[in-house]
Amino acid sequence: MxxxxxxxxxxxxxxxxxxxxxxxxxxxxxxxxxxxxxxxxxxxxxxxxxxxARCDVKADLIVFNPPWLIAKHELNEGIDKAIYYEKDLFTRFFGEASNHINKDGRIVIIFSNLADIVHRGEIHPIKNELDNYNRFKKELYLHKNVKASSKKTKRKNWRKNEKVELWVLIPNNSVN
Ligand SMILES: C[S@@+](CC[C@H](N)C(=O)[O-])C[C@H]1O[C@@H](n2cnc3c(N)ncnc32)[C@H](O)[C@@H]1O
Incomplete structure (x- = not known):
């Protein structure tokens, strides 16, 4: 949301x-x-x-734009959760999504490779789902470079290698 x-x-x-x-x-x-x-x-x-939460329908399309970095600290409610996710967020998401998606539905996830840039070797939660569980398969993967940081930024420039990722997954029992 x-x-x-x-x-x-x-x-x-x-x-x-x-x-x-x-x-x-x-x-x-x-x-x-x-x-x-x-x-x-x-x-x-x-x-x-x-x-x-409190959603008992099955959907043709589930769009998920989660936070992009795994939390290394205790998360506060609010804006913190727009950036950082708890360790079990993706496991819970994919488990619940498999019960909320129609057989021929699609799951679209907007994600980023930022975690891999900031913390080298971090597990990619979508690849982890596809490699280790039998719930979904990849239909499409697109990625795009993000715009350069402002020249005035005092932060480390992660943006050079940063890519935004778009994943489209289908349930493994899909007829497609
Ligand atoms: C990357 S932001 C999404 C931004 C949104 N697409 C936009 O452009 O404004 C991630 C959002 O997921 C929400 N969020 C994080 N964990 C959540 C959870 N377990 N359940 C529902 N929403 C969650 C955050 O509060 C945040 O608003």
């Missing part, structure tokens, strides 16, 4: 029954306001909760 941008883009591309979920109450407040402003309240249901 976050700002809700991905949910709103789904509506703009013809989806009329979208559910957006986030643990961050500020994201929920902001997304609700924006949803009303755009006039999408009939098409988008917004839920405050963890992963598929």
């Amino acid at each position: 976050g700002s809700g941008i991905l949910s709103f883009q789904l509506v703009q591309n013809g989806f009329d029954n979208v559910i957006g979920i986030d643990t961050n109450v500020n994201a929920i407040i902001g997304a609700n306001l924006e949803c009303e402003r755009l006039g999408y309240s009939d098409c988008v249901k917004i839920i405050h909760g963890d992963l598929f």
Whole structure:
């Protein structure tokens, strides 16, 4: 969910029954306001909760834009969880997603190679799922370089090798 941008883009591309979920109450407040402003309240249901919380439907499409770095510290609620994820987040996500996706559905994940750049050798949670479990297979993988950092930045320039990744997975029992 976050700002809700991905949910709103789904509506703009013809989806009329979208559910957006986030643990961050500020994201929920902001997304609700924006949803009303755009006039999408009939098409988008917004839920405050963890992963598929209080959501008992099966979907044709699940879009997941998780945080990109594994937490090495205790996470606080709020913006911390937009950047860092708990160790079990992806295991829980894929386990729950396999119960919430239709047989011919798609899971789209927007991720990054940032973890591998910042902490060399970090396990890539999507590759780990595909290599070690029999729940999903890869249908498509695209990646793109991110824009260069501002020249004024005082932070280390990770951006040179950073790529944003788009993964499309299908359930292993899919007919495709
Ligand atoms: C990378 S941000 C998504 C940004 C969003 N696509 C946007 O453009 O605004 C990741 C989001 O996932 C949420 N999040 C992290 N862990 C979560 C969980 N276990 N369940 C639901 N949402 C979670 C964070 O609060 C954050 O809003």
